[in-house]
Amino acid sequence: DTGVSQNPRHKITKRGQNVTFRCDPISEHNRLYWYRQTLGQGPEFLTYFQNEAQLEKSRLLSDRFSAERPKGSFSTLEIQRTEQGDSAMYLCASSLDGSPRTQYFGPGTRLLVL
Amino acid sequence: GNSVTQMEGPVTLSEEAFLTINCTYTATGYPSLFWYVQYPGEGLQLLLKATKADDKGSNKGFEATYRKETTSFHLEKGSVQVSDSAVYFCALNRRNQFYFGTGTSLTVIP
Numbered sequence: 079d080t081g082v083s084q085n086p087r088h089k090i091t092k093r094g095q096n097v098t099f100r101c102d103p104i105s106e107h108n109r110l111y112w113y114r115q116t117l118g119q120g121p122e123f124l125t126y127f128q129n130e131a132q133l134e135k136s137r138l139l140s141d142r143f144s145a146e147r148p149k150g151s152f153s154t155l156e157i158q159r160t161e162q163g164d165s166a167m168y169l170c171a172s173s174l175d176g177s178p179r180t181q182y183f184g185p186g187t188r189l190l191v192l
Numbered sequence: 193g194n195s196v197t198q199m200e201g202p203v204t205l206s207e208e209a210f211l212t213i214n215c216t217y218t219a220t221g222y223p224s225l226f227w228y229v230q231y232p233g234e235g236l237q238l239l240l241k242a243t244k245a246d247d248k249g250s251n252k253g254f255e256a257t258y259r260k261e262t263t264s265f266h267l268e269k270g271s272v273q274v275s276d277s278a279v280y281f282c283a284l285n286r287r288n289q290f291y292f293g294t295g296t297s298l299t300v301i302p
Contacts (some may be wrong), residue, residue: 121292185237
């Protein structure tokens with residue numbers, strides 16, 4: 079069990095550019111979550127996958143954000159036309175089915191939009 | 193709706209002091225409750241959890257009891273150590289979503 083991994087760990091981009099982040103969950107976990115965390119705040123839910131199906135999306139996830147999990151394993155989160163307000167830590171977590179759905183978090187990708 | 197409210201920090205304690213971090217929640221139905229910890233430079237780690245009323249979660253000397261009557265899940269530790277310095281997040285799970293508090297920063301000084 080190598081835990082949840084995320085790449086890159088840091089990303090600096092210019093406003094208007096597109097960025098893509100990757101999350102590799104714990105191998106047997108079928109549920110995968112994306113969160114955004116800004117300084118001094120807790121993680122805010124963005125979206126959730128069960129296997130390859132994206133089952134829920136927060137209203138925080140504007141049309142510039144898209145997430146995929148094509149084979150039910152790793153997931154990508156893309157932000158198009160980045161804005162300075164997108165600067166945050168993007169967290170990925172995974173869990174098994176069942177209750178409670180204990181989530182295991184990755185180290186996050188810190189995005190800075192200049 | 194579903195939400196979590198944590199006591200605001202930062203909290204600074206001397207080593208071996210008693211710790212309480214308050215957490216209250218609002219939820220529809222019967223959520224599961226969690227405490228996560230984030231050490232400097234690291235990701236969130238599950239500290240403890242409780243799935244139903246009156247359950248007590250415990251780990252590494254920390255405890256929290258799921259109190260349905262007061263909708264609370266306060267985190268306690270009898271004697272904190274310098275290594276407990278971190279940010280602590282209370283969270284609830286209801287259906288497919290998790291809701292986190294804003295976090296409470298704890299610094300323990302020798």
